[in-house]
């Protein structure tokens with residue numbers, strides 16, 4: 001949509017071919033329905049290592065301010081929440097509708113429920129696009145086919161990879177990124193979607209791979225939430241190789257050692273006729289308490305007076321380093337972005353497929369993936385605007 005708008009604003013006659021029956025299905029689901037469009041803290045380090053040098057160049061061509069100006073030109077007022085940029089309306093639908101309105105205003109034709117199958121050269125600067133409904137000819141084609149991530153309704157089936165492969169491009173092996181993880185089946189996990197602020201360190205054996213802080217979610221079979229997703233790119237490869245990856249969760253990340261020691265002392269002073277379950281009741285979330293008791297094989301009905309002070313301290317200490325083994329990720333459908341895809345070696349500064357200046361690749365289908373926080377949409381706007389402009393020169 002962004003590429004189409006830039007091309008049409010430059011005077012090109014543009015047609016969008018969309019296999020879904022609506023435009024921007026995935027966009028309408030972003031940011032929990034609020035659309036985190038970009039981020040004021042924009043750095044190339046927030047993207048996959050192999051893309052960083054290229055991102056530095058691309059972000060200097062079309063960065064955060066350009067996104068904000070673009071949406072201003074569409075009448076979308078934005079707000080910053082600690083640098084995370086959202087539409088002021090708080091609705092991702094606003095972003096989709098504003099793009100649709102501009103598409104309509106510019107007279108861009110949109111062909112819905114039509115699936116691109118292949119593209120081939122039809123002469124000098126002419127391409128033939130074959131779809132399930134027929135053939136079209138164009139002197140430039142921008143491929144913005146997304147990846148494999150997102151719910152079924154987003155139609156993210158990775159069509160772009162085989163279409164580009166047939167055109168002779170290298171496709172880097174894909175895997176889900178910004179995704180949660182299933183824990184080993186013999187781990188005891190809480191029974192409900194517990195959300196809590198925690199610091200999570202991910203370990204390969206005993207080596208710390210990365211540490212993230214924020215609101216995590218514990219489910220019946222795994223862990224998720226933004227800090228876990230942020231770490232996913234770092235750890236996914238090891239999990240796929242079957243290596244031993246562990247998450248170590250600190251449920252009291254805002255307590256330094258002294259604070260926590262004082263908290264424990266206060267708790268232990270209360271040791272009386274209560275059962276262990278009653279003792280832990282006000283200490284932390286009941287599902288997590290249950291998980292700690294099960295893992296330590298402690299009966300909830302044990303009386304505190306029968307538990308030694310050092311054992312009680314050990315129980316409380318376990319909230320700072322709960323270790324769970326990770327088995328696998330939750331897969332593409334639960335992920336926010338696809339890592340891998342059209343190799344960056346295939347595309348030039350203007351997103352054109354090298355050696356063929358009429359075919360452009362942009363967005364998620366390209367081997368660029370960013371952290372949570374508006375970085376993936378920034379890439380979509382950056383690559384879309386650059387390709388849209390270049391294709392219409």
Ligand SMILES: Cc1cc2nc3c(=O)[nH]c(=O)nc-3n(C[C@H](O)[C@H](O)[C@H](O)COP(=O)(O)OP(=O)(O)OC[C@H]3O[C@@H](n4cnc5c(N)ncnc54)[C@H](O)[C@@H]3O)c2cc1C
Pocket residue numbers: 017018019020023024025026027029030031032035036037038114115116117144145146147149150151154155156157159160335336337362363364365373374375376377378380
């Ligand atoms: C739940 C969720 C939340 C997210 N939240 C955020 C967020 O807040 N901030 C952020 O930066 N990123 C977020 N993302 C990531 C972001 O949505 C993607 O990076 C972005 O949508 C990629 O844009 P795209 O245009 O490349 O691909 P898509 O948005 O996937 O669009 C591709 C389009 O191509 C169409 N298509 C596919 N194949 C064909 C074909 N063969 N013929 C015709 N049409 C075809 C699809 O129907 C689709 O409309 C989120 C992702 C998910 C799943």
